[in-house]
Amino acid sequence: MKFLCxxxxxxxxxxxRQLPGDGTLAAAFRCPECGRIVAMLTNPMxxxxxxxxxxKIGGSEVPGQPLELVRxxxxxxxxxxxxxxxxxxxxxxxxxxxxxxxxxxxxxVERLEGVPRFVRGMVKRIYTDYxxxxxxxxxxxxxxxxxxxxxxxxxM
Amino acid sequence: MTIDHRTYAxxxxxxxxxxxxxxxxxxxxxxxxLAGVKACVAVMSGKGGVGKSxxxxxLAAAAARRGLEVGLLDADLVGPSAARMSGVDPSGLVVSExxxxxxxxxxxxxxxxxxxxxxxxxxxxxxxxASESFVWRGAQERSALREFLAxxxxxxxxxxxxxxxxxxxxxxxxxxxxxxxxxxxxxxxPSGASEAAVARSMRMAxxxxxxxxxxxxxxxxxxxxxCGETRSLFPGDAGTRLAERHKAPLLxxxxxxxxxxxxAESGGxxxxxxxxxxxxxxxxxxxxxxxxxx
Numbered sequence: 001m002k003f004l005c006x007x008x009x010x011x012x013x014x015x016x017r018q019l020p021g022d023g024t025l026a027a028a029f030r031c032p033e034c035g036r037i038v039a040m041l042t043n044p045m046x047x048x049x050x051x052x053x054x055x056k057i058g059g060s061e062v063p064g065q066p067l068e069l070v071r072x073x074x075x076x077x078x079x080x081x082x083x084x085x086x087x088x089x090x091x092x093x094x095x096x097x098x099x100x101x102x103x104x105x106x107x108x109v110e111r112l113e114g115v116p117r118f119v120r121g122m123v124k125r126i127y128t129d130y131x132x133x134x135x136x137x138x139x140x141x142x143x144x145x146x147x148x149x150x151x152x153x154x155x156m
Numbered sequence: 157m158t159i160d161h162r163t164y165a166x167x168x169x170x171x172x173x174x175x176x177x178x179x180x181x182x183x184x185x186x187x188x189x190l191a192g193v194k195a196c197v198a199v200m201s202g203k204g205g206v207g208k209s210x211x212x213x214x215l216a217a218a219a220a221r222r223g224l225e226v227g228l229l230d231a232d233l234v235g236p237s238a239a240r241m242s243g244v245d246p247s248g249l250v251v252s253e254x255x256x257x258x259x260x261x262x263x264x265x266x267x268x269x270x271x272x273x274x275x276x277x278x279x280x281x282x283x284x285x286a287s288e289s290f291v292w293r294g295a296q297e298r299s300a301l302r303e304f305l306a307x308x309x310x311x312x313x314x315x316x317x318x319x320x321x322x323x324x325x326x327x328x329x330x331x332x333x334x335x336x337x338x339x340x341x342x343x344x345x346p347s348g349a350s351e352a353a354v355a356r357s358m359r360m361a362x363x364x365x366x367x368x369x370x371x372x373x374x375x376x377x378x379x380x381x382x383c384g385e386t387r388s389l390f391p392g393d394a395g396t397r398l399a400e401r402h403k404a405p406l407l408x409x410x411x412x413x414x415x416x417x418x419x420a421e422s423g424g425x426x427x428x429x430x431x432x433x434x435x436x437x438x439x440x441x442x443x444x445x446x447x448x449x450x
Contacts, residue, residue, distance in 0.1 A: 001173040006161050014172035023285055027173070044285035045292070050175075052295035054182060054302065059174035066255045066307040069299050076278035080247040082256070118273075121251060 001057065003038060005031035012038065014058045018149050023047055027057045060151055062129040065122045077118030084121035102131045105140045112144075126151065185306040186333050189255075192312040193227070195338040195449035197369065198330055202357025203350045204322035207374045208343045210420055211410065211438060212319040213241035215341075217263035217425040218435075218442035224314035227258065229304055230269030231330060232321035233297050234280050238269040243423035246272045255309040262423045268308045270300075298329045305333055315446065324360045331364050338449045339369040341407070341441075344394045346376055351394035358402050369407070369448040371399040372441055376409035379433045386411050386433070407444045408437040 003012035012029035015037060019025055023044030030037045040057075042050070050057060054069045071077070104112070115123050130147040131139050171177070190196065199212045209232065216228040230238030239246050242261040249272060250257045258266040270280060282289075282296055310316065320326045331337055340361050344354040361368055373395025377386040389412055399406040411433050419428040429435040 001175055002164055002167050002171055004161060004167060009162065011167045011169045014174070029172075045288040048285050049292040049295065052292040052299055053175075053179070054299040055175050055178040057173050057175065059178060066251055067303045068307075069296075070273065070303050073282045073296065074273060075281040075283055076275050077273050078247065078275050081249060081273045083248045083250050085250050085252045 003029040003040070005034065005036060007036075008033035010034075017056070017058045019047075021148075025050075025057070056151070061133050062126060062151060065125060068122065071119045071122050074118070077116065079117040081118055082121060084125070102128050102136070103138050105138055107141050108139045108144055111141055182302060182306065183333070186302060189306045189308075189310060190316070190334065193310060193316045194314050196316045196318065196334055196336075197339045197341060197445060197449060198231075198318040198320050198327060198337060198366075199341045199343065200320040200327055200357055200361070201322060201343045201350075201354055202324060203344065203353035206343050206345045206350060207410075207412075209237045209319055210241050210417055211343055211372065211374055212317055213238060213265075213420055214416075214425060214428060214435060214438045215442045215445065216242070216265045216315075216317050217261070218429055218439045219315050219317075219446060220264045221426070221429065221439075222442070222446065224446065225266075225312060226264070227266040227310050227313045227316040228268075229308075229316060229318045230267070230271070231301055231304070231318050231326050233270045233300055235321060236269045236271035236274070236280075238319055239267055239271045241417075241420045242267050243421055243425065244272070249273075252309065255307045257309050261425075263425050266310060266313070268304050294325070297326075298333075301326070301329055302333055315449070324357050327357070327361065327366070328364070331366060337366050339367045339445075341369050341445060342371045342398065342404070343374050344371065344398055345374055346390040346392040346394050348392050348394065351392065351397055354394065354398055355401070358398060358404075362402065368402060368404040369445055370405040370441075371395050371402075372407050372438075373409045375412040377411045379411035379413050384433075405444070408441040410434050410437045410441075 005012050008031055010031050010033040012031050015028040015030045017027045025042045025047040027040045028037050112124060127139055127144060127147055130151060131143060136143055199208060201208045216226050220226040228238055228242060230236050239259060242265055244259040244261045244267050258268045259272055260266055318330060342354060342358055344350045358368060375389055378389045379386045395406050395409060413432045413434040416428055416434050429439050
């Protein structure tokens with residue numbers, strides 16, 4: 001997927017992705033010449049089609065999780081299907097050096113506990129990776145909202 | 157209005173949506189995960205209800221009993237049964253740093269199946285928009301298969317058996333993900349209806365140049381557990397006819413045994429292999445498959 005600023009004849013650059021939470025997606029691209037920004041808006045079906053391929057427009061800031069698509073998409077998953085070996089550790093991030101510890105606010109923990117157990121361990125790990133990647137030391141519900149949008153975690 | 161500007165191919169700067177890059181990475185991850193798998197063999201029918209999943213579970217156990225490291229991937233996402241047929245406990249798959257550890261059966265077979273993940277009796281359903289699911293459902297299932305290949309810690313395997321669902325689409329998905337698929341074992345029952353459906357699958361496999369290791373005719377008669385006599389169950393001779401038409405060996409005729417499913421589900425695959433006519437034939441078929449991929 002590429003966008004061309006016809007006026008400048010320049011290939012536009014991916015800028016950011018947003019998920020408003022209604023199943024739609026917005027991806028912004030910027031012309032490096034004139035600075036014009038265009039937004040590609042997809043409906044829920046189009047958003048799902050891209051998601052079904054296991055990819056995210058613009059890529060992802062954090063490493064993918066094992067069976068991420070299955071765990072985040074299946075309805076009716078067994079509560080006891082998975083056991084996390086090391087819930088908060090992401091080897092890809094640890095390789096960059098010691099990471100600051102991350103704590104969870106009470107409200108964030110409460111929200112996390114509302115996530116089905118089938119996917120909860122993976123969601124916790126994703127948010128923790130996101131916090132470490134962005135130098136965030138406390139995961140709040142605001143951080144969770146931001147991560148959802150930045151990472152394309154619709155429904156988490 | 158005439159479109160008069162550069163096309164996608166004309167734009168040589170990297171695709172900053174990173175979609176192509178991600179798809180390439182997905183394929184690389186599958187290849188890396190399967191680097192330790194010596195042979196990947198799909199078991200296919202094209203026709204439902206021929207006993208393929210049970211036969212595949214028995215073949216996997218038979219291969220493991222011969223001292224091989226064996227994996228069993230259930231590619232039937234909608235009607236999964238490999239875990240049940242292998243008698244494994246459907247709970248507590250460990251998620252490690254590197255992936256998800258498969259369940260291990262009493263026979264030592266490493267198993268991954270959607271029936272390990274779904275609530276008992278729950279159909280496979282995806283979080284989805286309210287309509288138009290036909291647009292993306294196939295892609296979603298293909299991605300799930302890719303994750304089963306790439307994200308499961310298969311480790312070093314001598315043989316990975318992939319149990320394909322009825323129809324031909326999943327073989328196409330698998331072959332795209334595993335281009336060096338080592339072979340295909342085709343199951344049929346004796347009937348003409350099965351022969352016609354399975355022939356289409358075999359033709360498709362030929363067109364994709366997937367080696368056909370052989371044909372297995374399942375439910376090839378009924379082995380009476382009391383008198384031991386085998387009687388006809390279905391009219392037809394589909395196994396022989398398909399093997400001849402596609403110049404593939406007929407690996408075996410497996411008699412129907414009403415005890416087989418119960419034995420498999422209760423962890424009695426060894427008993428099935430040793431004490432039933434069906435098990436003994438499938439044991440020999442497993443030997444032929446192993447020879448076929450060597």
